[in-house]
Amino acid sequence: MGLRPPPSAAAPAGSPADARRAELADFLRTRRAAVRPGDVGLPAGAGRRRTPGLRREEVAQLSGVGLSWYTWLEQGRDVTPSDQVLSALSRALLLSPSEREHLFLLAGVAAPVSPASDPVDDETAALIDGLLPHVAFVLSPRFDVLAHNRAAELIMADLVSAPPAHRNLLVWLFADDSWPGTPAWEQTARANLLDFRTEYARNPGDPSFESLVSALSATSVHFRDWWEQHDVQAMEPAAKHIAHRELGPLHLLSGQSRPTHAPWLRLRILVPADARTRAAIAGAL
Template sequence: MGLRPPPSPGPDRTSPAAARRAELADFLRTRRAAVSPSDVGLPAGTGRRRTPGLRREEVAQLSGVGLSWYTWLEQGRDVTPSDQVLSALSRALLLSPSEREHLFLLAGVAAPAAAVSGLDDETAALVDGLLPHAAFVLGPRFDVLAHNRAAALIMGDLVSAPPARRNLLVWLFAGDGWGGAAWEQTARANLLDFRTEYARHPGDPAFLALVSTLSDTSPRFRDWWEQHDVQTMEPAVKHITHRDLGPLHLLAGQSRPTHAPWLRLRILVPADSRTRSAVASALAARSD
C-alpha cells in the first residue's frame, strides 16, 4: 500500500475574503452536525454513524446541490454560490430566519428581500409591551411593519397612512424639508442607514422602485443619494414640535431583534418631565 495522501490544509484565514469563507465553512459544518436524519425524514441506517448529524451526501441529496460544490463550500474554497443554492441549503439544514440571513452574509450574497422582511409575533408583542414608550418596527425597506399606541400618538400621519404608504423615508422626504435643521439631521441619517440596507439587496426591484420614487419627488433625497455618503449617525435626542402636544424632547434608540436581525426596532423615550407628562396624559385620554 502507498502512503496516504497528506490531509487537506485548513481554510486560509489570512485575508478578509478567505476569513469569511472559513467562517462559512465552519457554519455549514456545525449546522449539518445539528440536524439528525430523522429531523429531515431520512432513515438513520444501521451501525454507528461516523459523524454527528447529516452526511455531506445527505445534504447534497436534500438540497439538490452537487456534492462536489457543497464539499467545496465546507472546505472554504473560493467559490460563490447563487442565492438559489443558499436558499436550498437553508431548507435542507432547517435554518432559522436569522441563521439563513447569516448564511447569506457569510457567502457574500444578498438575501432575497421577501425571505427576510416578515414580522413575527414575538417582535409585535415586544412593541406593544414597550408602552408607555413609543416603539415601532421597520422592515429592510424602512416600511413600518408594527407600532404601538404611543408611536401612533407621536408619529400619527406616518403610521395612520395606508399600509402601502407607511414608509419612513417617504414620510421624511414628503414636502422635502418640513422640519428645518432637526429634520435634516434625522432625514440624512435615515437615508444613510437605508443605504447600508440597499447595498444588501442589489438589483432588488422593490428597493430600486423606492429609490426611483424618492429621487423623482424629492430633490433633497436625490442630491444626498448621489453623494453616496456613509456613517452619519442619527441624533440620540430628537426635538419634535407636535401639532397637539407642543414641543417634545425624546431619546431615540435602535436595535435589531436577535431572532429577526433584518428588522429595526425603534424606541422613543421622553427626555424630560414635560414630554413625559404630555405623552402620558394624551395616552390616558385616548384610552378613556
C-alpha cells in the same frame, strides 16, 4: 447553482482564511450529524449508518449541490460557495436563522436580507407594546413601518395611520417637500436617507427599492440632491424637538437597534428627554 472555482493559490496555512474554512467545515459536519433522516423525509433505516445524521451524498441531493463541492467544503478546501448554495444548504440542514447567518459569516459571503414584506414576529410585536410609554416602531429594510405602538401614533399619526402599503418613513419625510425649512426636519430627513443608503446597497436592482428612489427623486429636490452625493451613515442617537399640535413642545431622545434574531429590521425608540415630555405622552395614552 454552483460554487466559484477555487483560486490558483490557496491562503497560507494558519492564516485567518484557513482558520475560517476549518471552522466552516466543522460547523457543516456537526449540523449534518444533527439532522435525522426522518426530519427531511428520508427512510430512517435506509442502509447501515456508521455515524448519526445525514450522509454527505444526502445533503448534496437535498440541496442540489454537487457531492464533490460539498465534500470540499467539509474538508476545509479553498472554495467559495455562492449565496444560492449557502441558502440551499441552510434549507437542507434545517438551520435556524441564527445558524444560517453563522453559515454565511463563516463562508465569507454576505447573507441576503429577508424580504421587506416579512411580518414582524409575535415576540418583537410584544416588545414594541411593552416599551410604552416610550415611542417604538419597526422598519423594514425599505423603511416601511411594519409595526408600532400607541405612543408612535401620538407622534407620527399621519404616517402609521396610513394604509399599510403607504407607511413608508421616507415617503412621509420627503414626498411633498412641504416640511423642509427647519433644522429639525433637515437633521431627521438627511439622517434617515443616509441610513437607508446602506440598505439600498444591500438590495441592488430590487424593483421595490428602485421605484421608491425614483419616485422620491422626482418629487423632492432635497432627496434628489442628497441622494446624488452618495453619502452614507448609520443612524446615531439624537435629540429631537417636536412641536406637537396637541401635546405642545416635546423633547425626545431617539435611538436605533436591530433585533438579534431579525437583524434586517430596525427598531426605533424615542424616549422623553425631560419630565414635561414624559408626563405629556403618558397622559395622552
